[in-house]
Amino acid sequence: MTSSKPEITKLEGDTPAQRLLALLEVIAEKDQFFTLQSLVEETGLPKPTLHRMLQQLETSGMLQREADSRHYSKGSRLRRLAENLLLNDTVHGARHAVLSQLVDEVGESCNITALSGGEVLYLDRVETSAALRFYLHPGSRVPVHCSASGKLFLAQMSPAQRKRLLSEIPLKAFTKRTLTDIDSLEAEIATVRQNGFAFDDEEFLPGLICIAVLAPDLRGGRSNLGIAIQAPIMRMTQEKALQCLPALQRAAKAIAAIDQDAMPQGDSLASSE
Known part of the structure; x- marks a missing residue:
């Protein structure tokens, strides 16, 4: 009986600090406690590199x-950070x-989402208790052109900013309803800017x-929220989604108030001058 090799956990990052x-x-x-060798087997990194880290x-x-x-185990500084x-x-x-x-x-x-480069990043999510649901956990990323939040972020940009971003990202078709050409997307963004809300109708x-x-x-x-x-x-x-719009707008205002309250006093004063 042969033992299967453990799955390698790749350490993502372009710089030493990120890794x-x-x-x-x-x-x-x-x-549990861990050893240098166990991390070598888990990450696939060379032993001298991991030893230095x-x-x-x-x-x-x-x-x-x-x-x-x-x-090794977690140190006091790491626990204090947590x-x-x-x-x-x-x-x-x-x-x-x-x-x-x-x-x-x-x-x-x-x-709750934020714009991160050419993608929409899920900062937080709460699932419904209904049996049928789509699982998109915090940390998930969705292309900006086929996301309701992404269209809102795009609508805030100047035409030059939007053109610069959209010219560098592929407008990939994820479904038959995905908008994949600039003219159609620009027309949708104009509607979003006018309405103040956006739909993703089976586009992702x-x-x-x-x-x-x-x-x-x-x-x-x-x-950026x-x-x-x-x-x-x-x-x-x-049509049913639009019936939820007042509740959605109330939640948006409540979250905006939370963020405003969390701003350092100096920043709030500077912004109001």
Whole structure:
């Protein structure tokens, strides 16, 4: 009987600092002590490279060596970082509460998104309790041209900014309804700008409809937060989605107020002058 090789966890990152953070992510998932050799087998990195990375993390207090000098565990600095993050991340908690309340009100999955390069990044998501649903977890990325939130972000840009971005990303067809030419997309963006909301009507995933609005920047600038409701087409149409629009807009304003309250006082004053 042959034993199968463990699956390699590739450390993503273009710089040493990014790869070091990726290694910390691998380590953060462990609930046991680990060795240099076990990480070599898990990541596929050369032993000298990993040894150097572990030395850096140990020196900084992120890791500590156990009594046998072979095994490592999470250091006090890393644990303190995790504790401080959970203790002080009240903005995320408040946003999540608004999102949960929206899901209770409309009965469908809802998410908070941001523009990241040429993609829409899911910052947070609350799933509906309904049996049929689409799973798009926080951290998921969706192309900007076939996302309801993405169209809103594009609509805020100047024509020159939008042209620069769209000329560099492929307008790939994910379904037969995806807008893949600039003229059609520009016409859709003009409608979005006029309406103040956007649809993704089976443009990214077959059977999925989405309606989104932006959380307004109360300082008067451009917003980089989208709030969206997603549902299967067998439960939602565009007409039904529009009935949810007032609830969606209330949630967007609540999240905007949370973000405004979290701004440093100096930034708020400077923006109002």
